[in-house]
Amino acid sequence: MMSKRLWLLPIALALAAGGGLMTFRYKDPADVEPPKDDAFSDTLSAGDPGFERAYRPRPFSFPDDFGPHERFRTEWWYFTGNLQTQGRRRFGYELTFFRFALTPHRPASQSAWRTNQLYMAHFALTDAKTGGFFADERFSRAANGLAGARNDRYRVWLYDWKAESRDDVDFPIRLQARSGAFAIDLNLETQDSPVLQGDKGLSQKSAEPGNASYYYSYPRIATNGILTVGGKIHRVTGESWMDREWSTSALAKEQAGWDWFALQLDDKSELMFYRFRRKDGRPDPNSAGAWFLADRSKLPLTEREVVVEVLGYWKSPHSKITYPARWRLSVPGQKLSLEIVPLINDQELNLSYRYWEGAVSVRGRWNGKEIEGKGYVELTGY
């Protein structure tokens, strides 16, 4: 008979049965509340001169600029939107794809898994009626078809979460994400061209040259589709906002975080403003934004032109972090004053990277006339 390991066979069998099952997993009872994993922010901390940076404005060309810019370190495809059912039940959603380059250049390998590009996606749903908020995340490398983005047509995906042009190269775009009993399947349609943020699309984040991003937006996209909350399906319509931004920038040392406002007003104008918060509490001159008027003209906003007052706070029961939860954003030069109120307070994404991002209602006055709106606010670094 053949080369038998005889009595050694039970060992081999046991190893095949046991060793077969990933030998280094074990339950850790102390692991109830996992420590915050800074994996993604940490991967970005190392400065590398090989990355491209945004120094000066550049022309945008499509569909190329729908796709990834892998020589830049960070990039995102950011969808947020306020939706409602026929019965006027309000929902908010966020679906974001982040791209991170670990190194400036894609390494060569015969392995389809080898890459320097990582993707992270966040999916969140806000249910204004029940006060429910749901958020989940995904990670993957951009290799072997697991995740990635294309530059021949609009398509960005991570596993089965995706934002993808339905048939043409751009709109209509279909957004799909599902996590357990929560899901969206939305159709986004617009005839508009993108608006360029900052200086012709160059958005300076600090005084340092190159610490800037390329940034364009579709600030108002008609949206309809299906939204599943807790297993219940709702047919919804509303408006979404899409941001595309890529950079090799990081927060400057003195910057603690930012508050970002993306507001869709009912006079068909949209206002975007990001406010950097400095660790010393002083105003940061790099805060900026723009007001895109109904006639599509752009009104750039600087830090000195915009006043943001915090009217109320909310302390997260999950993280015990206190976030501002009500603002008055005014542009005195334009006689614009808006009061911004979250749909619900608890829209904190307790994910690997924790932040607050939520649907808001807007009500105020412009030139003495009442004005209303909806939007999304993002709070980081709290």
Place this chain on the structure above:
Amino acid sequence: MAGLLRRSSRNHLFRHPGQLVLALLGVALGVAVVVAVDLALESAFRSFALAGEAVSGRATHVIGEDEGLDEQLYIRLRVEQGIRNMAPLIRDDVALAPDSDDRYTLYGIDPLIEKDFRAAWQKQSAGGDSGRLLRKLLTEPNGVLIGERTARRLHAAAGDTFLIRTATGLHVLTIIGLIEASDAVAEQLLDKVIVADIATVQELTGLYGRLSRIELMLPEGAEQGPILEKIRRALPENLRITAVETQAQAAREMTEAFSVNLKALGLLSLLVGLFLIYNAMLFLVVQRRGLIGILRALGVTRWEIFGLILREALLLAVIGTLLGTLAGIGIGRFLLPSVSATLSSVYFATGSDTLLIAPEQIFKAVALGIGASLLAVLPPAFEATQVSPAAALARSRLESGSKRMVRLGLGFGLLLIALGLAVIELSESSIRFSLAGIFLLMAGFALLTPAATLGLMQGIGRLVESRSIIGRLPVRLISAEISRTGIAMAALMIAVAATIGMDLMITSFRQTVSDWIRTSLQGDLYVTLTGNPAAPGKAAKNRKLKAAIQALPGVDATSSVLRTSLPAPTGPLPAAVFDLNERSHAGFLLLQQSEAVWERFEQKPTIFVTEAFAYHHRLKLGDTLTLLAPTGPAMYQVLGIYADYSGDRGHIAMSRRQYLRHWPDLGFTGIGVYARREAGITELEKSIRRTLSAGQTLRSARAIYEASMHVFEQTFAITETLRGLAAGIAMIGVFGALTALQLERARQIGILRAIGLTPAQLYRLIATETGLMGLCAGLFALPVGCLVAYELIFVIYRRAFGWTMAFHFHPEMLLYGLLLAFGAALLAGLWPARKMARINPAEALRME
């Protein structure tokens, strides 16, 4: 009055401190042996189960067979089907280069899978610097993680490099970080493991496009069904998804079978313990008969005395049980390393050296100690309190009463034996019931012991009729005091019978396995090939190697085997695929076979199955077995059933020609080399070694035989230890019983001395008596031991493993058993004999 009673009782105990100590010793030892064996076994098994849990981690299901799978399946499941909580995994055996035989396992993982499903070490490694670690894992060329123990082994730290050899050649690996194991089990599991990103592992091994398997963590309950269905629909035909429990179940069944031995010993210890306790407590009452008679004569009521005895017995039982439990824990701690070592050597590392004490085990010990004590005390206490005070004072009454008990024991013993045999016969494949049957059988024989002793003594009595009184006296003494001698002998008998039974069983097993290995190894040299069977070009390389070996001068023929698994409707079945030559046919010990077996084995869709496989799958010669070939179900006729002791689950044997008709060539896991008669094996070994590369080892048939027998001995080492322990404790118990017996008959001895027996004669008298008791117990143990061996070999082992063993009878074993019993009893009788012989007759008479 009650206080006075208690005082009288206490005074009696204090006046006989020897007996008090012996009673406590008896209870304590009985409890200790049970607790020790129980705890050691349970701890070993429990930590084994814990290790099993750690191994399977959080995965609930696994996709993937031996040959691995196409990585695109994973992508499809993730992207198209949206299946969550999946981990792609690639593993390969690598050698620590340059020319070490030291094997390491290389795992390729995706560190970016769902956090809930990620290995714990990923979260806690590198002191929270997991981002940096992740970045390095993905970007550092040949960057790997190793466990701390592996690092010590390599004398390396983070940042160092080391060399490995894979199928694609030599590679320098950089240690980018150390994995911290949170406990001993994890540390053990991480030993000799190298972890890297999946891309790195593919680059190192050349397994591009392949995965070894996909692990999944599916939700429990109602949600699982639809997901499972979705996955099943997406799987190609040759792959299936298996629940981890099914895999763990297989491992558990293996250890279950192994544990049969140890459980049998646990039962034996329980039996011995019971008898020891019974013996100790019985003495307590029997000695008190005089006192009871006096108390009764003084007007104390029966129930007062009955209560007194019970209270006292309870007190002693509680103290004895407490001491016994503590001693048992101590002995268990001492036993555990060898129990775990056996489990580790045969199955896999358990890394257990802490005794796990469960409340139910302690409860068992307490119930045993106190229950058996009360049970032992009740009948004599009842008897002593029921008779008239005068009768209680007379010993003869007790002994004639115990003659009745002996007859009762005989009847009850026969009943238990019949019941035991019936239980074994009817228990079918339940090992637990079979063992319970053995327990009943032995208990039955133990009850027979006093009757058998009486019979034997009558015989011997007749033989020594003509001899002097000194010659007749020991025989008469044993018969006359059967109430005490009988129980000590029963305990001794059981210990010896179990020793004989286990010895016979192990020897038979060893002989059978040794014969089988010798027959199986028809070749002269064997090459073992490891590595991932899915590696590209492995099959071709293996075939080339076989051809190269075949072409060497001095090689007469070669054969090959591929150990793999073949899909069947019930799940994958272990299989060995053989390419045989004329000479290798003789290596199969076909227990049952059909006509023209070898030709049909090659040409027709037929298989051989091992005996264990046939047993577990209820297959007979001529039955058909369905396997799931890629083209659809295929039927295979069972052409022969052959002996194989290499595993307790068994496997299928199929010819390579038949295998290749349906399944892809995965190369070989072994090549057998048959030398020409005139060829020098050493020369041949050298020239074959030159053709081998990393991961291929060459061993001679002789070396394999020796290694196999070494593992066999390791497996049974613990059995020996436990048996020794049980026998040892039985000896101490017998010693205690005999000592108590001698101490108790001080008055008798006083009389004997008074009527003129010299101390030397007395010494001889007692020594003869105890020696005779030992001999009796030994004689009786012989048939009982053989019967136990028979049941173990032909019933229990067959049920546990599906193996048939030849019964190898060793006369010297019986002699050894006899000597053991005789020696132990004689030794136990020496000290009391000396003490009694020295006693002053007047003093001895006064003592009563």
